[in-house]
Amino acid sequence: MKRSFSFYALAAFFGLFVLFLYGPTLTIAILSFQGPDGGLTFPMRGVSLHWFGQLFQAQAVGNFGAALRRSLLLGLAVMICTVVFSLLAGLAFRKRFKGSSVLFYLTLASLIIPSILISLGIGLMFDRLAWTPAWFSSGFGSHLTWTLPFGLLIMFAVFNRFDASYEMASADLGASHWQTFRYILLPLLAPSLLGVALFGFTLSYDEFARTLMTSGSFNTLPLELFAMTTNVTSPVLYALGTLTTVISLSAIGLILLVMRLAQRRPKATSES
Amino acid sequence: MSASKNRHAYWQASPLTLVLLAFLVFPIIVIGIVSFWNYNSYSLIPDFIFDNYAYLLTSPVTLKAYINTFQFAFLAWFFTLAIGFTVAYFLAFHIHSVKAQTICFLICTVPFFTSNIIRMISWIPLLGRNGLVNSSLLSAGIIDQPLTFLLYSDFAVVLAYVHLYSLFMVVPIFNSMMRIDRSLVEAAVDAGANAFQVLRDVIVPLSKSGIIVGSIFVMTLVMGDFVTVKIMGGGITANVGMMIYNEISLLQYPAAAAGAVVLLATVLMMLVILFRLVDIRKEL
Numbered sequence: 001m002k003r004s005f006s007f008y009a010l011a012a013f014f015g016l017f018v019l020f021l022y023g024p025t026l027t028i029a030i031l032s033f034q035g036p037d038g039g040l041t042f043p044m045r046g047v048s049l050h051w052f053g054q055l056f057q058a059q060a061v062g063n064f065g066a067a068l069r070r071s072l073l074l075g076l077a078v079m080i081c082t083v084v085f086s087l088l089a090g091l092a093f094r095k096r097f098k099g100s101s102v103l104f105y106l107t108l109a110s111l112i113i114p115s116i117l118i119s120l121g122i123g124l125m126f127d128r129l130a131w132t133p134a135w136f137s138s139g140f141g142s143h144l145t146w147t148l149p150f151g152l153l154i155m156f157a158v159f160n161r162f163d164a165s166y167e168m169a170s171a172d173l174g175a176s177h178w179q180t181f182r183y184i185l186l187p188l189l190a191p192s193l194l195g196v197a198l199f200g201f202t203l204s205y206d207e208f209a210r211t212l213m214t215s216g217s218f219n220t221l222p223l224e225l226f227a228m229t230t231n232v233t234s235p236v237l238y239a240l241g242t243l244t245t246v247i248s249l250s251a252i253g254l255i256l257l258v259m260r261l262a263q264r265r266p267k268a269t270s271e272s
Numbered sequence: 273m274s275a276s277k278n279r280h281a282y283w284q285a286s287p288l289t290l291v292l293l294a295f296l297v298f299p300i301i302v303i304g305i306v307s308f309w310n311y312n313s314y315s316l317i318p319d320f321i322f323d324n325y326a327y328l329l330t331s332p333v334t335l336k337a338y339i340n341t342f343q344f345a346f347l348a349w350f351f352t353l354a355i356g357f358t359v360a361y362f363l364a365f366h367i368h369s370v371k372a373q374t375i376c377f378l379i380c381t382v383p384f385f386t387s388n389i390i391r392m393i394s395w396i397p398l399l400g401r402n403g404l405v406n407s408s409l410l411s412a413g414i415i416d417q418p419l420t421f422l423l424y425s426d427f428a429v430v431l432a433y434v435h436l437y438s439l440f441m442v443v444p445i446f447n448s449m450m451r452i453d454r455s456l457v458e459a460a461v462d463a464g465a466n467a468f469q470v471l472r473d474v475i476v477p478l479s480k481s482g483i484i485v486g487s488i489f490v491m492t493l494v495m496g497d498f499v500t501v502k503i504m505g506g507g508i509t510a511n512v513g514m515m516i517y518n519e520i521s522l523l524q525y526p527a528a529a530a531g532a533v534v535l536l537a538t539v540l541m542m543l544v545i546l547f548r549l550v551d552i553r554k555e556l
Contacts, residue, residue, distance in 0.1 A: 006467065010362040014376070017359050020435065021383050024394035027404070031397055041402045085287040092285035095278050103289055110296050112488065114496020114539060116513055116520075117532045121299025124306055124525060141295035148288060177280075202385040209499055213520065225389050229503055238397075241390040248386040 025245060032238035040235060051239035064224060064240065070135050071221035072247075075205040077140060082147040082200030083193055089148075090155025111149035115209035118142050123213030134216035142210040143203070150199040158192040190262045198255040202248050300536075307529035316525060324530035334515070334531075338538075341511040344426075344501075345494040348433035352490050353483065355434065356441025360482070361475070363442075364449035365457075380442050392432050392503045399423040399431075424506025432504045433494055440493070441486035448482030449475065484550040488543065495539050512538075 031038070035046025055064055089107075093100060122142050126133040133139070166188065170180040208222040215223060221244060228237050307324055310317040328334050359380065367373045383391065398404045399422035406418040421427050452475065460470045476483075498513030510518070512535050519528035 007366050010358065010366055013358055014362050017355060017438070018379055021380070021438075024398055024435075025383070025386070025391060027397050028390070028394040039402075041397045041400055042404060042407070081287075085291065088284040089288040092281040095281040097278060097281035097285060100281075100285070103285060103292075106292050106296065107288065110292055112492040112539070112543065113296070113300075114492070114513065114532075114535060116496060116498055116516055117303065117536060118296065118299065120516070120520060120525075120528055120532055121303045122295055123520075124529070125299045125302045128302060128306075141291065144291050145295050148291060152288065198385065206385075206387040206389075208389055209497075222387060222389055225387070225393075226499070226503075229389065229393060237393060241387070241393055245386050245390055249382070252382060252385050 028238040029242045029245070031235055032242040034235040034238075038235055040233065040238075051235045052243070054234075054236045055239055055243065064221075067219050067221045067224040068244075070218060071205055074135055074140060074143065074220060075201045077136070078143045078147055078204035079197050079200035081144060082151045083196050085144075085148055086151025086155050086196050087189070087193060089152050090159055093152075093156065094159055107149045107152050110145045111153075115146070116212070118145050118210045119213040126214075132216060133214055135211070135214075135218060135220055138214040138216065139211055139220065142214040143207055146207055146210055147200045147203045150203065151196045154192060154196050154199070158189065162188075191259045194255050194259045194262065198252060201251055205248065205251070206244075303529045303532050306526050307533050309526045309529075311524060311526045313523075324526050325534075328527070328530050328534060333510075337510050337512050337515045340509055341495060341513075344429060344433065344497075344511060345491050347430045348437060348494045349487060349490050351430070351434045352438045352441045353487065355438050356445055356486060357479075357483070359438075359442050360445035360449055360479075361471075363446055364452075365475075377446065380439050384439050388436055388499070389503065391436060392500060395423065395428065395432065395435075395504070399428065424504065426505070426509055428504040428506070429501055429509070432500045433490075433497075436500070437490045437493055440489035441483075444485035444489075445479055445482040448479045448485075452478045481550045484546055488546050488550075491542060491546070492539055495542070496535065 031040070031042070031044070032051055033047050033049070034044060034051060035048045036050040038045040089103075093104070119142065122138050123133060126138050131137070166184050167180050170184045175183070206222055207220075208226060211220055211223055219227070225237075225240060225244070228240065306316065308320050308322070310319040310321055310323070363373055363376050363380075367376060396403065400406070401418045401420065401423075403422070405422060406415075409415045410418065456474055456478070457470055460474050465473065496513055498511065498517040501509065501511050501514050502517065505514075512531065516528045516531045516535065519525075519531060
C-alpha cells in the first residue's frame with residue numbers, strides 16, 4: 001500500500017512528540033549515572049552508581065527510605081480502596097437510585113477541583129477538629145478524592161459496553177446474585193479492574209498537590225522530592241527521579257502482564 | 273427483582289459517597305467558613321468579616337495573578353490542543369493496524385503514570401544555563417551568551433504544561449475520533465472534498481466532544497496549578513495557585529481560604545460554560 005505524504009509528515013510529528021514526552025526523562029536517567037565529580041548537566045564525568053549509593057545515606061537526602069516506604073504503603077492502600085469502591089459504585093450506577101446524578105457530579109467535581117483546595121480544605125478540617133493529620137488518614141482521604149473519579153469513569157466506560165445478557169443467562173439458569181457476581185461479572189471485569197488498580201496505585205504514589213497539607217509530620221516521596229528541588233544541586237536528585245520512575249514503570253509493566261494473563265485464562269478454560 | 277436490585281444500589285454507592293462527603297464536601301465547607309474568619313500571627317479567630325475578600329478583590333496583585341493564570345491557561349490550551357489533535361488524528365486515521373494503534377496509544381499514556389515533579393526536573397539538564405540546548409547553540413555559533421529564558425521563566429512554565437498535559441487532549445480526542453463512522457469520510461471524499469475539507473467539515477465537528485473534554489481537563493489543571501509555577505517559574509511570576517500556596521506557607525489560612533473560594537468560583541464558571549457543550553456520560 002502506498003502511503004501518502006501526509007502520512008509521513010504526521011508520522012514525523014508523532015515521532016517528535018514521543019521524543020518530547022520521553023527525551024527529558026531519558027536525559028536524567030543517563031545523568032543519574034554521573035561519576036562522583038559530575039554535575040547536573042552534560043558532559044558525563046565518568047560513569048558510576050555513586051549517586052544511587054548516596055540516596056541511601058541519610059545526610060544526603062533526608063530519610064528517603066522511610067518516605068519511599070510510606071508512599072508505597074499508601075499507594076497500595078489507595079489502590080485497594082479505589083478498586084473496591086469504584087466497582088461497587090459502578091454497580092450502583094447501573095441501577096436507578098436517588099441522588100445518583102448528584103453523586104456523579106460530585107465525583108466529577110472531585111476530579112476537576114483544583115488540588116490545592118482539597119489540600120487546604122482537609123488540612124483546615126483536621127486542624128479545626130483538633131485531629132492530627134497523617135499520611136495514612138488525611139493523606140489517604142485526599143488521595144482517594146483524586147483516584148476514585150478515575151476509577152468510576154473507567155467503570156462507566158466498561159459498563160457502557162457491557163453485554164448484560166451474560167448476567168440474565170446466569171440468572172435464568174438459577175444462579176444467585178452472588179454467584180452471578182462471582183462467576184460471571186468479576187471474571188469479565190477483571191482486566192478493567194486491573195486498569196483501575198493501576199490508576200489507583202500510580203496516581204497516589206506520585207501525588208503531590210493534594211498531599212501537601214495532608215501528610216502530617218512525615219513526608220511521602222513526592223513531598224521529599226519537591227523539597228529536594230529547592231535545595232539539592234547534585235545528580236542525587238536525578239538518581240531519585242530515575243528510581244521512582246522505574247518503580248512507576250514496573251507497576252505499569254506488572255499490571256499489563258497480569259492483565260494479559262487474566263485475559264488469556266477464560267479462553268483457555270473454554271477450549272479445554 | 274428490580275426493587276431489590278435498586279436497594280442494593282444504596283449500599284454499593286455508599287463508600288464513594290462517604291469518601292466524597294468526608295474529604296471533598298466537608299473540607300470545601302470548612303474553606304468557605306474559614307474564609308470569613310479573622311487571624312493574627314498565631315491563630316485563627318472565628319468571626320464573620322469580609323476583610324479577606326475585600327483585600328483580595330481590590331488588590332492589584334490578585335488581578336495580576338489572574339491575568340497570568342488566564343494567559344497560562346490559554347497558551348497551554350492552545351498548544352496542547354494543536355499537538356493533541358494532530359497526534360490523535362494520526363493515530364485514528366493513519367494507523368490502520370489495531371495492534372500498532374494500541375502500542376502508539378500506550379506510548380502516549382505511559383508518562384501520565386509517572387511523577388510530574390520528575391518530569392519537570394528532567395528539563396534542567398536540557399534547558400539550564402549550561403544545558404544541552406544552550407551548549408549546542410553556543411558551539412554552533414548561533415548565540416554568544418547562554419539563553420536565560422529557557423528555564424525558570426514563563427516559557428518554561430508553558431513548556432512544562434504542554435509536556436505534562438498534552439495527553440489529556442490526545443486521549444479524549446482519539447476516543448471520539450475512533451467513533452467516527454469511516455463511511456462518512458469516504459462519502460465526503462466521493463462527493464469531491466479534499467483532505468482539508470474532510471478535516472474541517474467532517475472530522476473536526478465530529479470530534480468536538482473529545483476536544484471539549486480535553487479542554488476541560490487542561491484548563492482546570494492549569495487554573496488550579498501551583499507546583500509547575502513553583503518549580504519551573506523561578507519565583508518571578510505568580511499565578512493564583514501560587515498566591516494561595518504562599519498564604520498557606522505564611523499560615524494566613526483565612527486569606528488562603530478566600531483566595532481558594534474565588535478560584536473555585538472562577539473554575540466553576542468556566543466549567544458551566546464548557547459542560548453546556550458536552551454530555552460527559554455519553555463520552556465514556
